[in-house]
Amino acid sequence: DTGVSQNPRHKITKRGQNVTFRCDPISEHNRLYWYRQTLGQGPEFLTYFQNEAQLEKSRLLSDRFSAERPKGSFSTLEIQRTEQGDSAMYLCASSLVTGSLNAIYFGEGSWLTVV
């Protein structure tokens, strides 16, 4: 299977702890996105990378959140000092941007529960 891979799939953490999620995009894709989804809502954009460069961050991404894509391949999303409001599904997606628009493919998501 060469789709977008995310891990861990589920994470339960105590408030105040740090968590990190990893995303491995489809191998030839140059763009990588992070989204967040809560129950009953559509996914909300957090940030995206073109190769290793982080090109845009949503205002939803507070300074407790940091994302990296060090070699333009996999990416990590770290949440520091987690709060209960951070509980959500964190979705990673990738696409191949070639000048024309192409579909964006999502991973299975990483569920975060902050207790």
Place this chain on the structure above:
Amino acid sequence: DQQVKQNSPSLSVQEGRISILNCDYTNSMFDYFLWYKKYPAEGPTFLISISSIKDKNEDGRFTVFLNKSAKHLSLHIVPSQPGDSAVYFCAASGEAAGNKLTFGGGTRVLVKP
């Protein structure tokens, strides 16, 4: 400010009949539109897309229609099957809009056998 709206939160349809899902957008910078299907606890699965240079795109049982003047698109599923029961999200994108997806709130479809 919801730039992409799906005004029907749910839809129930009989197996074999047509499902029609609607989506409206406000940002005229959007020029690429996608539909995703989502099962609980899974990521969204890409279904079909359409560029603003077209008004219709068909792929098997799925057809997407785009009315640019009305800023409206719809997804037709025919015939509907029980396995189509899921939440469907409309999303919009465009180079001038940052090439990122803006999603609607979703429509839950239930296909009854």
